[in-house]
Amino acid sequence: MYQLTLETNTYFYKYPPVLPSDDAIFQSLLACQNQLAVQGYEQYQISAYALADKQSRHNKNYWSFGDYLDIVAGAPGKITRILPNKIVQTQKPSAPSIISIPLKMID
Secondary structure, three states: OOOOOOOOOOHHHHOOOOOOOHHHHHHHHHHHHHHHHHOOOEEEEOOEEEOOOOOOHHHHHHHOOOOEOOOOOOOEEEEEEOOOOEEEEEEOOOOOOOOOEEEEEEO
16 A cells, blocks of 8 residues: 655656645545454555465565565566675666676675
8 A cells, every 4th residue: 555656757747636635645544554454454564464474475575685586677686695795786687688787785
C-alpha cells in the first residue's frame, strides 16, 4: 500500500492530479489499515501487509540487507563475500549481451 508520490520527470509531475488533503489521506490510510486488520493482514514493513507466514521473502531479505542475484536485464544484485570481507553490488546492463559489472565495493 503506497501513497502516490509525484516524481519529477513524470506525467503526473508535469500535470498533477487534484489530490486529497493531508487529513483525507491520513483518514484513508487508517481506513485501509483497519480493513486489512479485519481481514487478518498484519503490517510487517512500512508499506507491506500480509497474512501470517505469507510475507514476501524477497522484501524481508532485501530490507535486512540479505544477498540477491541480478538475473534479468537491468536488475540489481548484492553478494556478501566472506573473504575478503567485502560486499559487491552489481547491476545487470540493459543489453543482455553485456556481462554484469560491479557498481561499488563496500568495506
